[in-house]
Amino acid sequence: MIPRSPVDVTSSWISDVLASAGYDAIVSNVTVEPIGTGQMASSLRVTPSYESHTDAPTSLVVKIASDDPSSRQAGARGAYLKEVRFYQELADDLPVATPGSLWADIDVDTSDFAIVLEDMRPARQGDQIAGCDATSVAAAAVNIAGLHAPRWGDRSLYELDWLTVPEADRQASFEELKLILAVMTPGFIDRYRTRLTSTHVDHLEWFAESVDTWLADDTGRFALTHCDHRLDNLLFAPAAGAARPVTVVDWQTIAVRNPGADIAYLLGTSVEPPVRREIEHDIVGQYHRALCELGVTGYGIEDCLDDYRSQTPHSLLLSVLGSMFTVQTARGDDMFMAMLHRSSQQMTDLGVR
Secondary structure (H helix, E strand, O other): OOOOOHHHOOHHHHHHHHHHOOOOOOEEEEEEEEEOOOOOEEEEEEEEEEOOOOOOOOOEEEEEEOOOHHHHHHHHHHHHHHHHHHHHHHHHHOOOOOOOEEEEEEOOOOOOEEEEEEOOOOOEEOOOOOOOOHHHHHHHHHHHHHHHHHHOOOHHHHHOOOOOOOHHHHHHHHHHHHHHHHHHHHHHHHHHHHHOOHHHHHHHHHHHHHHHHHHHOOOOOOEEEOOOOOHHHEEEOOOOOOOOOEEEOOOOOOEEEOOHHHHHHHHHHHOOHHHHHHHHHHHHHHHHHHHHHOOOOOOOHHHHHHHHHHOOOHHHHHHHHHHHHOOOOHHHHHHHHHHHHHHHHHHHHOOOO
């Protein structure tokens, strides 16, 4: 069974999940509490009580579809399926730090899904509004190279229909996205008008008119790309020197894209512009070295810097779609504005617009 709500995450269901993962354990009771700040799905921390001593986990994280109709509808457009398939088909073969999955499944007809994950506690979630320091950004940049490098330029990725459209259909999908942005962008501007400058509006309107061209002009470089690689989707170890300093979560937007989008989005939305100006060249350099160490060849640092610059508008795409397709909250509004303000300045600083 795939749980539709937190009340469906019962002791018997957790017992079945653990058994499927190879644990000999009978759960007598569970405590279920919401965690995280997800806009499209619900994350729950589940703490089982066991009938006898076992080596089964002391806590788990269960991710299910949102109970908000708008957020659920947004996830049903493919985001829920992507995250489930990522854990079923890709995660185990990639050296990117992400929680281990004990079980994942989806009903493609109803979009009900559940993913049971390793609990990364005491790691702390990043705060998109507050931002972070240079050390945290560097750790995240190096870690995401473990997603990009193994399937760098791998055309077989286009054969995964849950992940992306076939290469022959890419331009049509870009044009479809342009139509969506043409509808959503005016509403986004109206909603946040009092918090936008004329530069922000110019960037948003320009992007809505040119997103198809921008996506097609990607230098031909592609890899697995997280596409929402930002602080709210990163868990940081509580102490320096940890074996796993950062862990990436939320794989609902994974795609085949120019991977520079993940680095531009991370740097553009995670720190205030004065800090970003000081650290961006060094962070991109650390990321590039990690790619090379993982086997990427024929990709120089200047290519990497060019991709970093050209992919900075990616934040506009996520800000508009993320806010307009999911339930509106006060924190969500503050988050999208922080992301937009920082990344818009990044575009201006780098001469993108």
